[in-house]
């Protein structure tokens with residue numbers, strides 16, 4: 001069934017991590033990404049690793065979720081590591097034809113791989129513990145200052161909300177159309193790629209027609225409910241930074257500063 | 271009671287986007303007035319102009335000729351469009367295509383958010399509206415987890431949260447199963463009886479129309495009949511002529527009369543029919 005596809009990768013829960021203000025979470029993730037590119041010391045990375053592990057445990061996210069998130073980018077990690085391995089200058093350890101492997105190369109390759117993995121694991125934490133709606137809301141509020149330069153913040157958030165709202169509906173509809181076409185003898189599973197792509201046309205066309213009709217209906221319904229853009233609009237659910245956010249920010253800050261200090265005072269490897 | 275909605279000599283044509291295309295006339299000289307607290311059913315075959323008529327009530331469309339007043343406001347006044355839409359809410363046929371938000375309670379809050387109501391007040395009115403339609407327990411569900419009847423009740427909650435004087439429902443039960451239809455109709459009826467909300471129900475189902483205070487029959491953009499249900503449905507032949515049905519028991523009574531039984535012509539419900547049947551058997 002198509003509709004079994006989970007939307008986003010949200011693991012609903014009630015942990016501290018789940019209850020943090022989504023804006024705080026986004027800002028902390030940004031700080032985390034910067035941190036990753038500042039520190040180069042293995043001990044710092046051990047600290048960061050422990051930090052991530054603790055949060056995952058607190059948030060009760062299963063370990064296989066981490067693996068599922070990292071798996072798709074393994075080729076990318078491999079690729080950058082190989083490039084770094086062979087093309088970083090330094091004293092060659094091994095040399096063969098035009099290829100050489102240097103100690104520096106090995107360290108840079110490992111460092112980059114560890115950074116990317118930490119980056120993925122850290123940012124996944126955001127989508128794992130925050131519902132798409134809360135994320136949309138937080139992005140809208142964080143980007144609000146951009147209204148000054150006429151960036152359509154509200155419109156963007158509205159589009160994201162509507163997309164989230166209609167993904168399940170359209171998936172269900174795709175399922176129905178596929179069954180209907182199969183019942184008429186459409187063959188979607190066999191043949192060459194081109195043949196199968198062609199077989200998709202009788203599914204996509206009705207889907208598009210229906211999506212446009214839905215869009216028209218929805219626009220009318222929104223108009224009837226006094227929608228007139230973001231101007232003068234209030235929200236039922238306000239976001240409030242709580243003590244919890246403050247405490248988490250301080251705790252995270254301590255870990256980050258420790259990671260940087262370790263990096264400054266321990267002997268450099270690279 | 272004063273008139274809440276007043277159509278005076280309203281005609282309307284759809285203008286095509288192409289310049290030289292002929293406008294399509296849909297409504298002709300419609301006169302109609304609806305009082306506060308009335309429950310009006312609108313009948314008519316497909317394409318007779320029911321939806322077009324409905325869209326005039328909340329200023330989605332403005333008359334080509336004539337005037338529509340909603341609570342004494344002329345719908346052609348562009349400044350007051352949002353006042354009118356607050357007075358007159360509209361519910362459509364397809365429950366999926368009128369729910370905007372990804373959570374039930376957020377959707378019910380949508381209109382109030384647009385109107386700039388303070389957050390605390392929104393919360394209160396959303397909870398009240400959800401309780402009124404019996405969907406409070408589902409406030410945190412996603413719309414796609416609900417049945418058709420439940421979605422339609424959420425859509426109604428989204429409208430009544432605005433505290434409108436009038437709700438226009440354009441074939442709200444056409445896509446529902448019998449259970450969903452019952453839920454929606456009971457909700458509508460309760461709003462009308464308990465809160466004196468004016469209800470305008472466009473429908474294809476005669477058993478729904480029978481429950482209204484008044485039935486308006488539209489044909490080819492004209493108001494053909496406008497009376498209490500009994501007075502409308504006794505005109506079985508005239509209704510059939512314009513492609514409409516009558517309630518099943520009314521039809522049965524009509525056939526019995528044709529066959530020479532002295533059956534009353536104005537039975538609309540099964541209960542009335544059994545009463546009448548008993549009377550005849552005893553006589």
Ligand SMILES: Nc1ncnc2c1ncn2[C@@H]1O[C@H](COP(=O)(O)OP(=O)(O)O)[C@@H](O)[C@H]1O
Pocket residue numbers: 284294296314315316317318319320321322323
């Ligand atoms: N947006 C439109 N543009 C042009 N013609 C329309 C439009 N909407 C409806 N019509 C025409 O107006 C007539 C009445 O339509 P409608 O009010 O939807 O009828 P009903 O709701 O009774 O089925 C139909 O002939 C239809 O083709």
Ligand SMILES: [Mg+2]
Pocket residue numbers: 320321322440
């Ligand atoms: Mg219609």
